[in-house]
Amino acid sequence: xxxxxxxxxxxxxxxxxxxxxxxxxxxxxxxxxxxxxxxxxxxxxxxxxxxxxxxxxxxxxxxxxxxxxxxxxxxxxxxxxxxxxxxxxxxxxxxxxxxxxxxxxxxxxxxxxxxxxxxxxxxxxxxxxxxxxxxxxxxxxxxxxxxxxxxxxxxxxxxxxxxxxxxxxxxxxxxxxxxxxxxxxxxxxxxxxxxxxxxxxxxxxxxxxxxxxxxxxxxxxxxxxxxxxxxxxxxxxxxxxxxxxxxxxxxxxxxxxxxxxxxxxxxxxxxxxxxxxxxxxxxxxxxxxxxxxxxxxxxxxxxxxxxxxxxxxxxxxxxxxxxxxxxxxxxxxxxxxxxxxxxxxxxxxxxxxxxxxxxxxxxxxxxxxxxxxxxxxxxxxxxxxxxxxxxxxxxxxxxxxxxxxxxxxxxxxxxxxxxxxxxxxxxxxxxxxxxxxxxxxxxxxxxxxxxxxx
Numbered sequence: 169x170x171x172x173x174x175x176x177x178x179x180x181x182x183x184x185x186x187x188x189x190x191x192x193x194x195x196x197x198x199x200x201x202x203x204x205x206x207x208x209x210x211x212x213x214x215x216x217x218x219x220x221x222x223x224x225x226x227x228x229x230x231x232x233x234x235x236x237x238x239x240x241x242x243x244x245x246x247x248x249x250x251x252x253x254x255x256x257x258x259x260x261x262x263x264x265x266x267x268x269x270x271x272x273x274x275x276x277x278x279x280x281x282x283x284x285x286x287x288x289x290x291x292x293x294x295x296x297x298x299x300x301x302x303x304x305x306x307x308x309x310x311x312x313x314x315x316x317x318x319x320x321x322x323x324x325x326x327x328x329x330x331x332x333x334x335x336x337x338x339x340x341x342x343x344x345x346x347x348x349x350x351x352x353x354x355x356x357x358x359x360x361x362x363x364x365x366x367x368x369x370x371x372x373x374x375x376x377x378x379x380x381x382x383x384x385x386x387x388x389x390x391x392x393x394x395x396x397x398x399x400x401x402x403x404x405x406x407x408x409x410x411x412x413x414x415x416x417x418x419x420x421x422x423x424x425x426x427x428x429x430x431x432x433x434x435x436x437x438x439x440x441x442x443x444x445x446x447x448x449x450x451x452x453x454x455x456x457x458x459x460x461x462x463x464x465x466x467x468x469x470x471x472x473x474x475x476x477x478x479x480x481x482x483x484x485x486x487x488x489x490x491x492x493x494x495x496x497x498x499x500x501x502x503x504x505x506x507x508x509x510x511x512x513x514x515x516x517x518x519x520x521x522x523x524x525x526x527x528x529x530x531x532x533x534x535x536x537x538x539x540x541x542x543x544x545x546x547x548x549x550x551x552x553x554x555x556x557x558x559x560x561x562x563x564x565x566x567x568x569x570x571x572x573x574x575x576x577x578x579x580x581x582x583x584x585x586x587x588x589x590x591x592x593x594x595x596x597x598x599x600x601x602x603x604x605x606x607x608x609x610x611x612x613x614x615x616x617x618x619x620x621x622x
Contacts, residue, residue, distance in 0.1 A: 178202065178228050182235030182573060183242065186543070189358050190550045195242045203258075205231045206592035207599050213262015214272065214532040215596070222273035223525045224596070226589040227517075227577070229532060229539075230258035232570040236542040240549060244398050247371075247553050252397040252610070259604035260390070260538045263430070266606050267423035270533065278533040282509035284348065284518060287326045287334060291348035291528045293513040294322075294338065295506075298413075304341045308334065344494075344505045346514035348528045351568055353516075353578045359569035360547050361496075361560040363481075370555055371486065376400050377459035377552055381435065384412040386508060386534060387563060388464040388492050389431035390541025391548060395460065398549065402435040403619070405454065407442040411616055429609035439617035448473050455480060460548050464492040467502050477558055486556040490548045492540060496562035506564065508534025515567040516577075523582060524589050536563040539570065 179202045184194050205228035209215040212230040216222035237257030244251060254260060265271065270278040277283075282295040296302055305313040305322075312325045326334065331347050338345035371377070379402040381392035389404075389412075396402040406412055412432075416425040438454060441447035452475060455461055461480075463470065470477070477489045491497055494506025506514070512535040513519075518528040540563040547559050571577050576584050 178205065178573075179231040179234040179238060182232055182570070183239040185573060186236060186239045186359065186546060187242070189360060190362070190547065192239075192243060192550060195238070196245070202231065202234075204595055205229075206595045207601050208234065208258050210596055210599070211601050211604050212256075212258035212260075213265055213603050214258075214535070216265075216272045222271070223521060223529060224589045224593050225517075225521070225531050226524060226585055226592060227520065227571060227574055229535065229570075230261060232573075233257035233261055233539060233542055236539070236546055240394065240542070240546045243546070243550055243553065248376075248398045250397075250399045253394060254397075254607060256604055257542050259607065260542065261532055261535065262603070263606055264386075264427050265533045266603065267427045268421075269423065272532055273529050275527075275529060277509040277530045279509065282344075282507070282513075282530070283322065284513070284528050284530065285323050285326045288328065288330050290331050291518070291522070292326070292331060292334060293346050293348065293510045293518065295344035295510040297344065297507050301343060304338075304343055307341055308338050308343065339504050342505050344507050344510045346506070346510045348513055348518045348522065350516040350519045350523075350577075350580070351514075353568065353572035353574075353580075356565065356569040356572040359543060359566050362547065362551055362557050363560075364551075364555060364557040371459075371553060377488075378457060379403065379460040379462065380405055380455055380458035382455075382461065382463040382465065383492060384464065385414050386431065386537035387540040387544065388462050389414070390538060391490065391492070391544035392435060392462050393431050393433075394541065394545035395548060396434045400460070403454065403458075404432055404435040404437050404614070405451065406437070406439050406616060408439045408447070408617070409441060409443060411439075415613075415616070426609060429611070429613050430607055432613035433609040433611045435614065436619035436622065437614035437616055438620055440620075442473060451475070456484070459486065460488040460490065460552055462490045462492070462544070462548065466493070467491070467497060481556065481558050484556075486552075488548055488551045488556050488559065490544055490551075490559045490561060492544055492561050492563065494562065495564045497560045501562070506536075508537035508540075508563070511536035511563050512567060514564055515571060517567075517571075520577075520585075524585060536567050539563075540566050 208230035234257045275284040281297040376399040379400045392402045416428040440450045495501040495504045517531040522528040543566045
């Protein structure tokens with residue numbers, strides 16, 4: 169089911185499509201007033217400010233976000249003790265850029281770690297988000313790169329290699345690397361895979377789930393914060409020896425602290441040492457109690473801790489396990505590393521910008537993360553009210569599926585896309601719209617281990 173050509177109806181259409189993928193009935197209330205996708209992209213911040221400075225993004229990213237939140241609100245309406253969800257899903261896409269005062273639409277990501285680089289036969293994205301990533305560059309380039317390095321050096325050296333050599337080698341090394349290419353959007357037949365438990369185990373409409381959030385950074389924590397907004401009790405779990413890399417303290421810039429609070433305020437904090445038997449036992453006991461588990465680890469890493477998702481879901485009827493990965497569970501994909509920016513490239517956004525504007529550019533800020541968090545909350549809440557199960561949610565598949573709903577991408581038509589880009593530019597130039605207000609965290613995130621005794 170793809171969008172109809174009425175551009176102003178595509179958030180509602182997308183919500184219907186998402187719910188159909190979960191075997192849920194259509195929206196009970198479709199009175200949501202869609203905003204033109206070009207204007208919504210601008211208001212969300214994904215287009216970038218000031219108006220006209222950045223290249224037009226000719227796909228309805230902000231409306232996809234609104235559709236996901238609209239679907240979540242619809243299914244939560246009759247089964248939640250509170251609803252403090254954001255007014256707009258679109259507003260979540262650009263809030264980190266607004267708080268961090270960064271920009272999109274360049275060859276370096278808004279967060280500064282992901283780079284678009286030219287190889288011998290095309291462009292690729294490489295995300296050096298972790299300290300250890302730079303140490304892997306000599307192995308990627310057969311020793312031609314030595315640390316420290318800079319983007320210019322990488323550009324010169326990558327010109328000597330072909331995409332078909334760099335991508336598999338980089339992924340085998342554990343780097344987040346992706347080609348700048350347009351995938352076959354007709355191959356995205358659904359956005360999520362759910363292995364359902366017994367449908368007889370349905371929660372009471374007056375109960376709230378206990379959520380154990382093992383995730384870090386953005387997509388998973390956003391899912392947890394949205395579930396907390398619906399009344400869930402959410403416990404953020406971290407290894408005492410390796411806290412969430414996004415965790416901020418009083419010495420960090422105010423915008424970075426506020427963003428972390430947005431993702432984790434309202435949760436409780438539990439820490440333990442995953443490297444000790446006692447710590448692993450504590451972790452397993454907490455997970456066993458949970459109604460919903462959110463994690464974004466490679467399945468192999470959890471199995472090494474004695475945590476087997478399939479076994480835990482089978483042992484507790486009604487339990488939900490949300491597995492957020494870059495490219496999906498399964499032997500072929502579950503060990504591929506990916507972050508929001510490079511996944512956006514893999515899903516075709518930078519290739520689309522190259523086709524329209526002549527050069528690949530980043531779109532949004534780690535765009536797969538906020539969209540993945542919205543879709544993750546929808547999948548987790550739906551699965552919980554319908555009897556539990558294991559959810560395999562790949563951020564690449566979420567973004568690819570959303571884009572596949574666009575008829576100009578599914579049946580690719582460059583000329584029509586160029587015309588749309590021109591039309592949307594005129595729409596933006598005439599609008600004078602202001603960005604959505606930046607949300608305020610309801611409360612600060614807890615200190616590490618603040619609720620251990622509780």
